Every structure is written in C-alpha cells, then in structure tokens.
Amino acid sequence: MRIVMLVDMDYFYVACEELRRPEIKEKPTVVGFDPKEGKGRGVVMTCNYLARKFGIRSGMPISAAYRLKPDAVYLPLDYDFYDRKSAEVMLILKRFAQRFEQVSVDEAFMEPGAKADGYEEALAYAAKVKEAVSRESGLPCSIGISTNKLMAKMACEDAKPNGIKLVKEEDAKAFLGELPLDELYGIGRKTREKLEAIGYKTVGQLAKANPMELMDKLGSFGIELHKYANGIDESKVEENFQVKSIGREKTFERDTDRREEVLDAIRQLSAEVNAEVKKAGLSFKVVTIKMRYSDFTEHLKSRSIRASNKAEEIVHTAADLYIRYADPGKKLRKVGVRVSNFTKYKGQSVMADFGR
Ligand code: DCP
Numbered sequence: 275m276r277i278v279m280l281v282d283m284d285y286f287y288v289a290c291e292e293l294r295r296p297e298i299k300e301k302p303t304v305v306g307f308d309p310k311e312g313k314g315r316g317v318v319m320t321c322n323y324l325a326r327k328f329g330i331r332s333g334m335p336i337s338a339a340y341r342l343k344p345d346a347v348y349l350p351l352d353y354d355f356y357d358r359k360s361a362e363v364m365l366i367l368k369r370f371a372q373r374f375e376q377v378s379v380d381e382a383f384m385e386p387g388a389k390a391d392g393y394e395e396a397l398a399y400a401a402k403v404k405e406a407v408s409r410e411s412g413l414p415c416s417i418g419i420s421t422n423k424l425m426a427k428m429a430c431e432d433a434k435p436n437g438i439k440l441v442k443e444e445d446a447k448a449f450l451g452e453l454p455l456d457e458l459y460g461i462g463r464k465t466r467e468k469l470e471a472i473g474y475k476t477v478g479q480l481a482k483a484n485p486m487e488l489m490d491k492l493g494s495f496g497i498e499l500h501k502y503a504n505g506i507d508e509s510k511v512e513e514n515f516q517v518k519s520i521g522r523e524k525t526f527e528r529d530t531d532r533r534e535e536v537l538d539a540i541r542q543l544s545a546e547v548n549a550e551v552k553k554a555g556l557s558f559k560v561v562t563i564k565m566r567y568s569d570f571t572e573h574l575k576s577r578s579i580r581a582s583n584k585a586e587e588i589v590h591t592a593a594d595l596y597i598r599y600a601d602p603g604k605k606l607r608k609v610g611v612r613v614s615n616f617t618k619y620k621g622q623s624v625m626a627d628f629g630r
C-alpha cells in the first residue's frame with residue numbers, strides 16, 4: 275500500500291537557537307524582528323510552544339507579541355544557521371525515503387516504499403526517523419502518516435508538537451469532518467469567508483457539498499477543495515533531489531553600501547558558481563541575485579538569458595541586476611548569486627545535492 279509521511283520540524287527557528295543557547299529551553303522565546311520595547315516594526319517569525327501559550331504566533335507584529343509577553347526572550351534572525359540545520363535535517367530524512375520532496379525550510383514529504391509497507395510498519399518506521407533526526411541534529415520534529423500527501427500533512431498538524439499521528443484511509447473523512455474550515459489545507463481567510471457566506475462551517479459540511487455548486491462559486495479550485503474535504507489527494511511526492519539551482523552567498527564582515535566591495539563579492543561568487551556549473555556539465559537560463567539588507571529585508575531579482583555556461587554571463591547579469599535594483603538608501607548585509615533553469619550541456623549526468 276502507499277504510505278506517505280510528512281515530517282515537519284517543531285518551532286524550527288527557536289529550536290535551532292536552543293541548540294546553542296540551552297538556557298532558553300524553559301522560557302517563552304520568540305525569533306523575529308527587534309521588539310524595541312513594543313515600538314519595533316516587523317513580525318514574529320516563530321516562537322516556541324511556551325510562548326504560544328501566551329497567544330504569540332508566527333506572522334503577528336512583533337509589537338503585538340511584546341504586549342502579550344514583554345519578558346519573553348526575543349532573538350534576532352540568523353538565516354544562515356537555520357539554512358545549515360535545515361540542510362542537515364533533509365540529508366538525514368533522505369536516507370529514510372524511497373521518494374522525497376522538500377516543501378519548505380523545515381518540512382518534507384517522504385514515501386518509505388517497501389521499507390514500511392503497512393500502517394504498523396509505518397508507525398514503527400516514523401519512530402525510527404524521528405529518533406534519528408533528534409539524535410543526529412538535536413532537533414524535535416513531528417510526523418504525520420497517511421495514504422496521501424494531504425492527509426499526511428493534516429495528520430502532522432494534529433501530531434504537533436513532538437508527536438507521530440497515523441490517519442488510516444478509512445478514518446480520513448471522520449478525522450477531517452470535525453475541523454473548522456480554515457484548518458483544511460488550501461483554505462485561507464478569504465476562501466473561508468466565501469464558503470461561510472454560502473453556508474459551510476466545517477470541513478465535514480464541505481465534504482457533503484455539491485461539487486457543482488463549489489465549481490460555480492470558486493471555479494476549479496472549488497472542485498479541488500471538495501476532494502480535499504473528502505480526504506482525496508492524488509498528487510505525487512515529487513522527487514526534487516535533482517539540482518534545481520546552484521548558488522553561493524556571502525555575508526559581509528560589516529554591512530556595506532560600497533559599490534566596489536559588492537561588485538568584488540559578486541565577481542567572486544560568480545566564479546564559484548561557475549566552477550560548480552562546469553563540474554555538473556550544465557547550462558543555465560536564469561541568473562538571480564539576492565540582496566539582504568541590514569534590516570533583514572530581502573530582495574531577489576532574476577533575469578532570463580539564452581542558455582549559457584559562460585562565467586561572464588553570470589557576472590554581467592548579476593552585476594547589472596545589482597546596479598539596477600539595489601536600494602541605494604540601505605546597506606547590504608549579504609549578497610548571493612544563483613543560476614537556475616538548467617539544460618544539460620555535453621550530456622553529462624546531473625549530480626544530486628550541490629552545496630548550498
Ligand atoms: N516562518 C516564517 N514566517 C512565517 C511562518 C514560519 O518565517 N509566517 C519560519 C519560521 C519557522 C519556519 O519557517 O520556524 C517553519 O515554519 P512552520 O510553519 O513549520 O513553523 P514552526 O516550525 O516554527 O512551528 P511548528 O512547530 O508549528 O511547525
């Protein structure tokens with residue numbers, strides 16, 4: 275039988291911070307922008323479960339979090355560190371997967387295939403995965419198990435934090451039926467409001483709706499939601515360990531707005547990217563530059579070019595994007611150069627797992 279698992283790390287950014295600051299473990303902790311005693315702008319990226327008890331949530335203004343719990347621990351963002359931990363976790367998970375699809379910095383779908391071919395086997399297998407992640411990365415995760423991606427995701431939400439939850443195919447509808455609409459994958463605030471306006475309040479009611487009516491109100495998305503409400507999802511776990519992009523980034527010793535210093539960095543990064551591209555025997559069609567400013571806002575600019583494998587093409591495009599689009603009023607904390615949309619060059623094979 276087909277078993278699908280979704281592994282999602284618990285309170286990921288804060289859990290990463292706990293590794294190097296064990297003293298925050300027992301304290302409500304928030305990672306995000308500086309609250310500046312309630313006057314700070316920007317949002318909460320995430321918080322641990324202790325902080326959630328006070329009503330703090332991802333995405334809420336940091337000032338609102340501060341009002342709820344001024345004496346929580348507030349930590350700044352360190353994307354480099356979270357990216358490294360993420361890469362480490364993904365490598366661990368891949369070992370356990372026959373099919374694997376990373377869907378965000380902290381979550382991935384996996385099909386164990388013949389390694390766990392039944393519900394009981396899958397439960398035992400998930401426990402093994404969870405244990406390996408914990409032992410090797412030091413981080414907690416939760417795992418949802420079911421027979422498709424949608425239900426694995428829904429099960430994982432239910433398992434959180436630090437749990438494993440299995441939803442058998444025959445139990446999927448009952449499991450979903452009780453949930454309020456916006457807990458169903460795919461339903462955000464707007465869709466919920468539309469559905470409520472036509473009289474639906476729970477996923478169970480939506481499951482019994484006439485799909486034609488939903489088609490009328492929401493187009494083909496309505497049909498999809500009707501399937502979701504019934505626990506149906508035919509999408510595949512898409513293997514994505516083929517190289518999709520190759521990039522390098524550099525954090526400046528000090529935040530800078532000196533053009534020459536940035537261009538030097540772009541030249542150096544482009545050369546490194548080019549070496550990697552050559553090794554893989556690829557040609558690229560898109561060059562992207564990433565600019566992260568000292569206030570942690572981030573700017574990505576891409577340009578499509580004719581397929582190329584030339585170093586100069588990377589440098590020229592990246593430098594031009596920087597000159598055109600960098601915000602002159604801000605200092606850069608970090609710059610990155612990335613190429614993507616590969617076509618094969620000289621018929622060499624595509625290697626997996628290029629350095630991030
Ligand atoms: N994140 C973000 N902005 C958001 C939501 C999340 O930057 N609006 C970041 C911070 C999270 C990470 O992505 O740590 C993973 O997001 P999750 O939704 O998986 O949330 P957490 O892992 O933090 O908590 P949970 O235990 O609920 O999964």
Ligand code: MG
Pocket residue numbers: 282283284285286380
């Ligand atoms: Mg998570």
Ligand code: MG
Pocket residue numbers: 282283378380381
């Ligand atoms: Mg997640």
